[in-house]
Amino acid sequence: MHFFWQDLRYGVRLLGKAPVFTTVAVLTLALGMGAATAIFSVVDTVLLKPLPFRDAERLLVIWEKNPAQNRYRMFVAPANFLAWQKQGRAVEQMAAVQDVRVSLTGGPNGHITPEELKGERVSASLFPLLGVEPKVGRTFRPEEDQPGSANFVLLSHSLWQRRFAGDPGIAGKTIRLRDQPYTVLGVLPPAFAVMEAGVDVFIPLGLNPSDTRTANGRYLMVIARRRGSLDQVRAELDSVGAQMEQALPALDKGWRPSIFVLGDELVGGVRQALWVLMAAVGCLLLMACVNVANLLLARGANRGKEIALRAALGAGRGRIVTQLLTESVLLALGGGGLGLFLSAGAIYVLAHAGPASVPRLAQASLDLRLFGFALVVSLVTGIVFGLAPAMQGSGTSLSATLNEGGRGGTAGGAGRRLRNTLVITELALAMVVLIGAGLLMRGFIRLRSVDPGFQPARVLTIRVPLAGGRNAAPDRRIAFFRQVADRIATLPGVRAVGAVNALPLTGLGVGSNFAVEGRPAPGAGQRPLALLRSVSPAYFGAMGIPLVAGRALADSDTAQAAAVIVVNQTLARRFWPGGSAIGGRVAIDQNVGRVAEVVGVVGDVKPEGMDGEDWPIIYNPYAQVPLQAMTLTVRTTALPLALASAVTREVHQLDPNQPVADVRTMEEVVNLAVAGARFNTVLLGSFAGVAFLLAAVGIYGVISYDVSQRTNEIGIRMALGAQPADVRRLILGQGARLAVYGIVAGLLGAGVLTRWMGTMLFGINPTDGWTFTAISILLAVVALGASFVPSRRAMALDPVIALRHE
C-alpha cells in the first residue's frame, strides 16, 4: 500500500512536470471517449434497447401498398383494417391509429388558454396489444370505442404535467376538446409513443364500418401483434387482400397489405445513419488510443535510462511495471473523467437538439456501461503502450542502456516502425472519417441548393384550426379567414397574406383520385392520385410560387361561382403533355365528383422533403373547399417573427378563444425538412474536425519525436555535407511517406466503407472522386504542415551540438 501511494504521488508529479504531454494525452482520450460514449448511448437507446412494449419483437406495422403505382407505405382504408382484423388468424390483436389535431378549449375548472394539440384516434385494443398500463386511471374499454359512444380521452404524461399540473385526480374529470366535453379516463406513462412522438391526447377511433364516406378513404396506421410467424402473417393477410380486391374493386384494385416489424419500421430511416456515426466515433476512439499509444511510446523511449537506472538501483521488474502502470492508469482516468463530462454534455445536446425523425432520441441518457467500455479500451491502450517500453527497459542491462549512443548510434528502427505504423493507421482512420463527412457535406450542400419551388425568406406561418370553435361552421370559415387576412394585411411590414391547408415540406397531406374529363377512364386501381390543397387567392403571391400559365385564383372564385382549380406543372405536364392544361376539366373524388375547370398552372413545390419527388397537386379556392384548419402565410418586409405577436393578436381580435399553433417562419420549415441531413452532417463534420486534429497532432508528435531522436543523425548528415534544405527534405519526406501510406490505406478503407452511406447522400456518389481527391490533398497538406514545424527545428540544429547529442 505504501508503494502504491508512493507510485501515485510520483506519477502525479511526473505528469505535472510534462504538462504538454499530459494535456494532449488527457484531452485526446477525453475527446475519443466522450464522443464514443455519447454516440454509443444514442445508438443503444434508439436501435438496441427493446421498445417499451410487451414482447416488442412480435409487434408489426401494417400499411397498404400498390406496386403498380410504386407506393409501398400508404395509409390503410378502414374497410381493409376491419377485414384483416376479422379474418387474420396469425394475428393475435390488431389496432388502428389515426393522426388528428384537436383544440383544447376547456379544462376541468372551466376556462383554459386554448391550444391545438397533437392527437391520435386509436382502437381500444391498442393499449392491451402493446401491454401498456396507464400511470393514472385506466385505458379505453371496447364499448367506449364505438361510433356514437360518449367522448373519452387519455392524456399524455407531458400534457398532464404541462396543462393540468400533474393533478392526481384528473381521471374522471371533464375537459373540452373541439368545444365538446371529454371525460379523462387516465394518463399514459411518460414518453409513451407508438408511431409518432409528442402526441398529447388519445381518443377512441370509434370506427363505423357502415359509413362509406369514411370507410373508403385511406387514413389509418395499423399496429398488430402476431401469433404466427411473420411469413404466415404476410401470406394470410395477402390472401385477405386478394379477397378484398374482389369484393371492393373500386377501393382495392391493385392494393395489398404491406407488413413490417414495428421496431424496424420506427428506426428504419435512421438505422444506417446511426451505424455510420457509430463507425465514425469508433474510428475516433481508435485514433485517440493510437495517439496516446504514440505519446506513451515516445515518452517510454525517452525514459529508457531512468528505468535502467532504477533497475540498477535494485527495483524489480514488478516495481517498475507498477510505477508505469500507475501513470498510465492516472492518464486514462484523467481522460475518462473529462470524457464523462463531455459525453454527458454531448448526449444532452443530442437529446434536445437532435431531429424529431430519430425515435426515442430524447430519452437518450449517459450509459455508464458504455462509458466503462470506452474507459477499459483506453486503459488497455495505456497499459499496453505504456508498459511496452517499460518491460523492454527493465529487461535490458544498465550498461547497455546507459551507454546507448556512446557508440554513435542513431535512433532505433523497431520503435520507429511501430510509431510509424500507428500514425499510418491514424491517418487512414482520419481519411475514412473525413471522406464520410466530406460526402455528407457535399450531399447537404446539394440538398440545400434544391429549389423548393417557393421563396421561403421573410414568410411567417401560423396555423389556425377552427375545429370546435365558434367559426368552425362551414359558412363562417370563409368569412373568418377573409377578415383575418384583411386585418393582417393592414399591419405595417406585411406585403401579402395567404392561407393554405398544408404547407410545402410538411407532408403529403390530403390526396384524392381524380379523372380528366374527355379522357378514357383508367381501370380501377389505375386512377391517378393528386395532392389536394385549399388556398386563398393571395397564397401563391405570399409564398412566391410562380404562375406559369393562365391565372391565379381570385376573390371572385366563390362558392357560388363556377368550380375552378389551379394545378401544378407536374400535373399539367403529365395529363396535357405538349398542350395547355388551361380550360381542362377535372373531376376530383374528394370534391364528391364535382368537375372543376383548370384556370391556371403554377410551379411545383416540394410537398414532403427537399429530396422528395414532385407530386401532382391540385389547388382549390378556399371559398369552394373551406377546410377547418388553415395555415396563414404572411410575407413581410422585415424579420417575420417580429410580426408574430401582432398577427396572433389580429386572430384573437376576431375570436379570443381561437387557438393558434406552429408560429414559425417558412425558413424554419425548410430547415426542419433538412434537419435529419443537417444532424448527420453536423455530427459527422464535428467528428471529422476532431479526427483532423488528432491526425495532425499524431503526425506532428511522431515527426517531432523522430527529429529529437535523430538529432545525432542530422548532425552527422550535416557534417557529411547536408545543407539545411537537405535536412528539410529528409524530415518532410518522412512526413510525406507516412501521409502517402496513410492516405492510400484510408482511400481503400473509405472506398469500401462509404458504400454503406448510399441512402444518406443526396445527389452524390458514395465514391465521389472529387471528395476523395480533395480530402486526400487536405490530409497531405496537414501531414506536411505538421511535419514542417519539426523540420524547421531540425534545420536550425547546430551540427556541433547535434553530433554530441545522445
Added chain:
Amino acid sequence: MIKLRNLEKFYEGGYGRSYVLRRVNVEIKEGEFVTIMGPSGAGKSTLLSILGMLDSAWTGEFEFLGHMVHRMKPKERAELNKKYTGFVFQSYHLIDNLTVYENLDIPLSYRNVKSSERASMVCDTLDRFHIVGKRDLYPSQLSGGQQQLVAVARAVIAHPQLILADEPTGNLHSSQGKEIMELFKKLNGEGTTIVQVTHSVDNATYGNRVIQLADGWVVSGGSETSKSAQV
C-alpha cells in the same frame, strides 16, 4: 591550405566572456598530417569543428584553399566543407538504420553525384577498404573497428583534400586503432591532408607535426616554422 589568423571563439556569460580559443594562429600546408593535442577542455575539438566549418561562431580570419572563410555566408561555407572535407569521429557516427552501402552513399548524395556514378564509387570504396562482404550489414552488426573502417571509407569516398579526424581510435582497442592509423598514413601518403585530434602520443607519431593547445591557446606547432614539437 589552411591559415588561421587571430581566430577566437568565446561565449558571453554574466561574468564576461569565456574563451574557448584565443588568438589562434595556425598554418597547415597541403599534404601535411597534423595532430592537435592538449588536455581536456583545451579547445581541440572546437578547433576541428571550425576547420570543418561546422562551427561558424568565431572571430578572426580563416583562409581555406585561398577562400576567405570569414567573409563567406553559412551556405558557402557548407559548400566548401562538402567539396573538400571528410570527417571521421571518435564514435563513428554511422547512421544505424542505413546499411554499410547506404552509409557510404550519403556524402555522394549530398554532392549531387549521379546515381550510376555513385554506385560505382561506393563499390570501388567497398573494394578498396575490403568491406565488400559487409555492404548489406547494418552498423549494429559490425565490430567497433569495422564501424570505424566504414566511417573512414565514408570520409574519403568523395575524394576530399582534407580529412578531419576527432579521436578516431578513442573507442577502439589497440590493434584496431593501429589499423586505422595505418590507413590514415596511407591516405596521407596518397596526398590527402589529415588533421587529427588525439590524446594518444602513439597516434601522434603517425603525423608530421603536433599542434599543442592549452586553455584555448596554441602553445606550440602553430606553423611549420614556429616552435613545434616535432615527433
